[in-house]
Amino acid sequence: xxxxxxxxxxxxxxxxxxxxxxxxxxxxxxxxxxxxxxxxxxxxxxxxxxxxxxxxxxxxxxxxxx
Amino acid sequence: xxxxxxxxxxxxxxxxxxxxxxxxxxxxxxxxxxxxxxxxxxxxxxxxxxxxxxxxxxxxxxxxxxxxxxxxxxxxxxxxxxxxxxxxxxxxxxxxxxxxxxxxxxxxxxxxxxxxxxxxxxxxxxxxxxxxxxxxxxxxxxxxxxxxxxxxxxxxxxxxxxxxxxxxxxxxxxxxxxxxxxxxxxxxxxxxxxxxxxxxxxxxxxxxxxxxxxxxxxxxxxxxxxxxxxxxxxxxxxxxxxxxxxxxxxxxxxxxxxxxxxxxxxxxxxxxxxxxxxxxxxxxxxxxxxxxxxxxxxxxxxxxxxxxxxxxxxxxxxxxxxxxxxxxxxxxxxxxxxxxxxxxxxxxxxxxxxxxxxxxxxxxxxxxxxxxxxxxxxxxxxxxxxxxxxxxxxxxx
Numbered sequence: 001x002x003x004x005x006x007x008x009x010x011x012x013x014x015x016x017x018x019x020x021x022x023x024x025x026x027x028x029x030x031x032x033x034x035x036x037x038x039x040x041x042x043x044x045x046x047x048x049x050x051x052x053x054x055x056x057x058x059x060x061x062x063x064x065x066x
Numbered sequence: 067x068x069x070x071x072x073x074x075x076x077x078x079x080x081x082x083x084x085x086x087x088x089x090x091x092x093x094x095x096x097x098x099x100x101x102x103x104x105x106x107x108x109x110x111x112x113x114x115x116x117x118x119x120x121x122x123x124x125x126x127x128x129x130x131x132x133x134x135x136x137x138x139x140x141x142x143x144x145x146x147x148x149x150x151x152x153x154x155x156x157x158x159x160x161x162x163x164x165x166x167x168x169x170x171x172x173x174x175x176x177x178x179x180x181x182x183x184x185x186x187x188x189x190x191x192x193x194x195x196x197x198x199x200x201x202x203x204x205x206x207x208x209x210x211x212x213x214x215x216x217x218x219x220x221x222x223x224x225x226x227x228x229x230x231x232x233x234x235x236x237x238x239x240x241x242x243x244x245x246x247x248x249x250x251x252x253x254x255x256x257x258x259x260x261x262x263x264x265x266x267x268x269x270x271x272x273x274x275x276x277x278x279x280x281x282x283x284x285x286x287x288x289x290x291x292x293x294x295x296x297x298x299x300x301x302x303x304x305x306x307x308x309x310x311x312x313x314x315x316x317x318x319x320x321x322x323x324x325x326x327x328x329x330x331x332x333x334x335x336x337x338x339x340x341x342x343x344x345x346x347x348x349x350x351x352x353x354x355x356x357x358x359x360x361x362x363x364x365x366x367x368x369x370x371x372x373x374x375x376x377x378x379x380x381x382x383x384x385x386x387x388x389x390x391x392x393x394x395x396x397x398x399x400x401x402x403x404x405x406x407x408x409x410x411x412x413x414x415x416x417x418x419x420x421x422x423x424x425x426x427x428x429x430x431x432x433x434x435x436x437x438x439x440x441x442x443x444x445x446x447x448x449x450x451x452x453x454x455x456x457x458x459x460x461x462x463x
Contacts, residue, residue, distance in 0.1 A: 013395070014395065014438035015388060015397075015438075016438055016439075016441060016442035016445070017359060017386075019442050019446075020384075020442070020445055020446065020449065023446070028438050028439050028442060032436075032438035032439060050088070051366060054081065054084075054085075054362065054366070055359070055362060055363070057109060057358060057359075057388070
């Protein structure tokens with residue numbers, strides 16, 4: 001049960017909603033695009049990261065695994 | 067008899083359905099949507115859909131998705147009544163639905179019409195159909211008049227300019243957006259229109275819109291006649307609450323709901339999105355939001371509250387809206403105080419960062435242009451009750 005989170009930098013438009021939901025996992029780089037801070041999603045963080053993925057207006061994030 | 071009925075297939079309704087399943091709700095779910103099209107997202111309709119000829123409807127839920135989720139999808143199906151006591155939703159031309167666990171009102175709003183908006187060449191913009199028609203019209207139009215300089219009007223003006231049209235942007239108020247962000251930032255936004263070649267006509271009423279030759283004339287109160295090939299009306303919204311007239315629900319600029327998005331006076335009628343006027347514990351008052359992020363966040367809360375009634379949560383978001391205009395990204399968070407000048411941490415051709423403090427010197431609002439990292443820092447401080455000083459120190463202008 002190895003869940004990982006991934007970003008599509010072409011789709012990302014720097015909204016930052018993901019960071020508000022799960023700051024341990026996401027940040028914005030100098031260009032204002034997402035950088036994944038932690039790819040492996042801890043079980044206790046799963047719901048927050050799912051909310052982060054769902055919060056992206058550009059659908060730039062996805063979860064994989066399980 | 068089903069478990070939950072969700073009325074309205076825009077982002078609020080669709081996300082509620084998805085989160086219900088994600089949170090383990092196993093009983094029947096029926097999603098009712100008035101339009102014949104598959105549920106689709108709204109933000110792209112005033113942006114990429116207009117400028118990109120190949121863009122297709124931004125579908126939120128396909129028939130396959132619905133089948134996988136075990137959701138009954140009723141398209142082209144209009145809700146005409148709700149009886150909370152009986153647990154029924156009345157539909158036009160369809161048998162009434164009875165729900166066991168709850169109903170979610172997510173019927174949102176439609177574009178506000180005027181007596182001149184139903185003539186040929188005049189466009190409203192809210193649905194995919196309207197966006198597709200507008201896109202076709204913009205491609206053929208040379209002269210475009212946009213009436214209403216709120217977010218929709220501004221984005222349409224931006225799209226029309228990107229397509230090479232000559233654009234007039236008209237608004238009855240002298241300083242559009244000042245009601246939300248005050249004069250200084252409204253002036254900056256005004257400047258974005260100008261620097262992209264949009265001619266603005268603010269502070270004038272529209273007296274009439276009527277055919278003139280092969281085109282359309284927009285007559286302004288000052289006497290000027292603007293001639294156009296196409297007119298777009300961005301006059302705000304009309305909430306879709308007429309169907310609730312006999313329901314007993316409290317309807318005052320939306321459906322009034324408690325901190326958990328439960329319609330006042332009920333225990334299993336929930337409200338999500340533009341149509342909800344819910345009590346926000348952070349602000350201690352009833353608020354209504356027309357923003358995408360609000361609907362998305364409320365949907366998750368409502369689904370949780372239905373699926374996990376012993377672990378209900380309040381919906382107390384930090385308000386957030388973005389707007390894409392002329393290749394710039396505008397972001398507004400919290401509640402800027404329009405009567406108070408902001409602290410302009412940055413204000414140049416490249417970037418704008420404006421922050422507002424309240425009487426207790428807490429950060430209460432923020433507006434940025436092309437400053438994504440500042441916007442995130444500001445939103446985090448707003449969520450945690452940070453001070454204006456914290457914002458000034460932390461935000462990298």
